[in-house]
Amino acid sequence: MDLQRALAFADAFWEEEILPALSEYIRIPVLSRVFDPEWETNGHTDRALALVRDWLEENRPQGAKVTVGKIPGRTPVLLVEIPGDTDETALMYGHLDKQPEMSGWRSGLSAWSPVREGHRLYGRGGADDGYAVFASVAAIRALEEQKISHARVMVLIEFSEESGSPDLPAYMEDFSRLIGTPGLVIALDSGVSNYEQLWSTTSLRGVVGCALTVEVLREGVHSGDGSGTVPSSFRITRQLLSRLEDETTGVVRPEGLRVAIPEARIEEAKAVAAALGDEVHSVFPWVSGMRSVSDDPVELLLNRTWRPELEVTGQEGIPRLGNAGNVLRPFTTLKLSLRIPPTLPSSRAEEIVRAVLTGEPPYGARVSCQFDAPAGGWDAPPLAPWLREALDESSETLFGKKAMHLGDGGSIPFIGTLGRKFPEAQFFITGVLGPESNAHGPNEFLEIGYAKTLTAAVSSVLDAHRVNGGRLRG
Numbered sequence: 041m042d043l044q045r046a047l048a049f050a051d052a053f054w055e056e057e058i059l060p061a062l063s064e065y066i067r068i069p070v071l072s073r074v075f076d077p078e079w080e081t082n083g084h085t086d087r088a089l090a091l092v093r094d095w096l097e098e099n100r101p102q103g104a105k106v107t108v109g110k111i112p113g114r115t116p117v118l119l120v121e122i123p124g125d126t127d128e129t130a131l132m133y134g135h136l137d138k139q140p141e142m143s144g145w146r147s148g149l150s151a152w153s154p155v156r157e158g159h160r161l162y163g164r165g166g167a168d169d170g171y172a173v174f175a176s177v178a179a180i181r182a183l184e185e186q187k188i189s190h191a192r193v194m195v196l197i198e199f200s201e202e203s204g205s206p207d208l209p210a211y212m213e214d215f216s217r218l219i220g221t222p223g224l225v226i227a228l229d230s231g232v233s234n235y236e237q238l239w240s241t242t243s244l245r246g247v248v249g250c251a252l253t254v255e256v257l258r259e260g261v262h263s264g265d266g267s268g269t270v271p272s273s274f275r276i277t278r279q280l281l282s283r284l285e286d287e288t289t290g291v292v293r294p295e296g297l298r299v300a301i302p303e304a305r306i307e308e309a310k311a312v313a314a315a316l317g318d319e320v321h322s323v324f325p326w327v328s329g330m331r332s333v334s335d336d337p338v339e340l341l342l343n344r345t346w347r348p349e350l351e352v353t354g355q356e357g358i359p360r361l362g363n364a365g366n367v368l369r370p371f372t373t374l375k376l377s378l379r380i381p382p383t384l385p386s387s388r389a390e391e392i393v394r395a396v397l398t399g400e401p402p403y404g405a406r407v408s409c410q411f412d413a414p415a416g417g418w419d420a421p422p423l424a425p426w427l428r429e430a431l432d433e434s435s436e437t438l439f440g441k442k443a444m445h446l447g448d449g450g451s452i453p454f455i456g457t458l459g460r461k462f463p464e465a466q467f468f469i470t471g472v473l474g475p476e477s478n479a480h481g482p483n484e485f486l487e488i489g490y491a492k493t494l495t496a497a498v499s500s501v502l503d504a505h506r507v508n509g510g511r512l513r514g
């Protein structure tokens with residue numbers, strides 16, 4: 041296939057067909073179900089689904105069949121089946137649910153209003169992960185435009201990813217015959233370390249979320265009265281957190297939450313550190329004077345991709361500043377988000393965290409952990425030579441640099457599920473979440489130029505898959 045021609049097609053298709061629809065999608069606050077108790081009744085999911093279905097009516101590839109799965113009480117899935125000319129299936133994955141808006145958007149921007157500034161399209165969900173369905177279709181259309189065939193493609197788009205994909209397994213079951221046994225999985229929901237070459241994700245961390253509550257009183261009391269007699273729930277919470285994490289170094293303490301990092305992954309991290317240099321840490325929006333956890337970029341990359349790391353992401357029981365009286369509060373709840381190594385089963389991690397936090401509570405405090413649905417990690421199978429070549433070739437043609445391979449610190453729970461279910465499959469996990477794109481935070485943007493180029497690269501991977509991955513039919 042002619043990659044430059046595919047890029048020219050992607051450029052025009054993005055401008056004319058994708059960006060208008062993606063901008064409309066950004067306007068819809070289709071929060072993932074854990075963030076939106078009213079998701080079933082407020083219509084946002086239906087609006088997002090209708091927007092994409094209407095767009096597919098206009099833009100779907102030849103012979104494409106659109107199926108919507110709707111199990112009561114579950115968020116829907118959207119399946120687009122595009123017939124091919126081999127007995128192989130390529131599965132393309134993305135999601136349409138979003139993270140909450142988050143504060144801190146700079147003036148002129150907000151989560152639900154799309155704003156294009158040069159190569160950037162700002163707004164929640166454009167890059168994570170609304171673009172995926174459009175880009176997947178565009179990659180196939182770019183092949184059609186050159187009259188190049190492909191394997192059978194199944195595009196699978198879900199609405200519960202940001203909640204840990206709790207609704208997906210039921211649909212995988214229901215549609216297992218339709219989905220088939222993919223030989224190639226392409227997921228456009230991952231990160232890239234720069235916008236200057238193609239990146240493939242070789243591992244994903246899992247995540248364990250829990251609300252840790254420490255109760256000490258039935259109601260709050262005057263702190264002049266209670267303090268010194270009643271232990272502070274905050275102090276007990278601090279103690280418990282120190283069981284989990286060394287507060288000086290950030291190292292997660294329980295042995296069982298760490299794994300031996302495979303040698304090949306350490307080598308990848310070294311190659312990426314050599315390519316990126318200071319960019320490994322300089323991409324973050326540091327306040328002045330602030331330093332990173334380590335001076336060694338390889339350690340930073342391994343911390344981010346293979347080691348457990350803790351953050352406190354929310355609280356209850358602590359009033360806002362305007363309401364903060366001198367009171368000994370009855371309880372403290374902290375929401376913990378623990379990223380776990382790719383190969384550590386999430387159920388095991390949950391067991392360890394529960395035992396560490398709730399065992400022998402200081403002063404007999406009432407301590408409880410309410411866990412979210414755990415999300416497992418994933419470590420890629422060895423890359424097939426044809427896929428490595430296809431990635432390198434398209435990266436060199438489109439960017440003038442070889443493709444890079446690195447673990448991602450985030451989680452896509454579904455990939456772990458797929459990896460276990462289809463052990464023979466090859467994976468091209470990639471995305472547009474590069475420097476400053478800030479998915480999940482304020483000022484999220486989609487780097488439009490990179491998205492167009494990535495679309496062309498995906499076309500070439502589908503082309504290589506048809507040639508190398510499956511038997512020709514007939």
Ligand SMILES: [Zn+2]
Nearest residue numbers: 168169201229
């Ligand atoms: Zn995502």
